[in-house]
Amino acid sequence: MSDGNPGIDMAALSALAEPNRMQIVELLREGPLTVGEIAERLGLRQPQASKHLKVLSDSGVVEVKADANRRIYKLRSEPFLTFQSWVKSFRHVWEERFDNLDNYLRELQSKDNQ
Amino acid sequence: MSDGNPGIDMAALSALAEPNRMQIVELLREGPLTVGEIAERLGLRQPQASKHLKVLSDSGVVEVKADANRRIYKLRSEPFLTFQSWVKSFRHVWEERFDNLDNYLRELQSKDNQ
DNA sequence: AAAGAATATTCCTGTAAAGGAATATTTAAA
DNA sequence: TTTAAATATTCCTTTACAGGAATATTCTTT
DSSP states (O other): OOSSOOSSOHHHHHHHSSHHHHHHHHHHTTOOEEHHHHHHHHTOOHHHHHHHHHHHHHTTSEEEEEETTEEEEEEOSHHHHHHHHHHHTTHHHHTTTTSSHHHHHHHHHSOOOO | OOSSOOSSOHHHHHHHSSHHHHHHHHHHTTOOEEHHHHHHHHTOOHHHHHHHHHHHHHTTSEEEEEETTEEEEEEOSHHHHHHHHHHHTTHHHHTTTTSSHHHHHHHHHSOOOO
16 A cells, blocks of 8 residues: 555446436435436436446445345445545645654654544 | 435545546645656656646645746645544445344444544 | 236347547647 | 756557347247
8 A cells, every 4th residue: 555556446436427427326325225216316327327336236335135036136335335435545745744754753643543 | 415415425425436636645744745756756747637637626625826837736635524423424335233123222322423 | 817017037229438540739849 | 059857749559348130049929
């Protein structure tokens, strides 16, 4: 991670970087939904909804639960937690802690979490 | 935002959803860099580096400062702060607060910030 | 068993975007 | 004022991917 390897799930990020899929994610905040419900509420055709959900599923953003005829999709927490810790790690950048050694050492003292 | 409008900067998100640009962002954590330095350290050709930096710049992820012959790029904080508040707002989802009315009302009481 | 619902998949097409190479532009240096 | 360095831009080609339409698949219902 101190190499060029980003501490973030690029698959999940790419999946979210598409308006319809972002809308699906926003919709799923309310709770799990079936494909049909998602398609209807977002004005998508069923095949497109399925395709987008597949991308979200493959990248771990959502998970599926089979219920007979239907597939119930819901958000997974893991990618969001990962994203959160990645974003949080930028706090160091804004706080320009490396201006002098004093600040740097002081920062090492304070805890990083939250 | 309670409509389908995501509380996140999609332009910035899309910009980051490209490996080279993500690497540029990771690199700029260390501090501002010129185009040439970025290109060299990431093994990119100069034109590609410029193009990626333009995308990052247009989407507000980075900002430029002209220094004579060179352009010094550095990260902007705003999009990351936006990301952070967006991703934080998912905490509600994982904590399944809407299971029953009691929890729901209790949640309304507690403060949302942080 | 047949018909219908819900979902996934396939094939096709159009388009956005990334890389390569060349060149334009701006500023410094000689 | 010519040359070189740093960066941006343009043009071209290729590729990834999203949408449309049709169809396959799976399960329920009758």
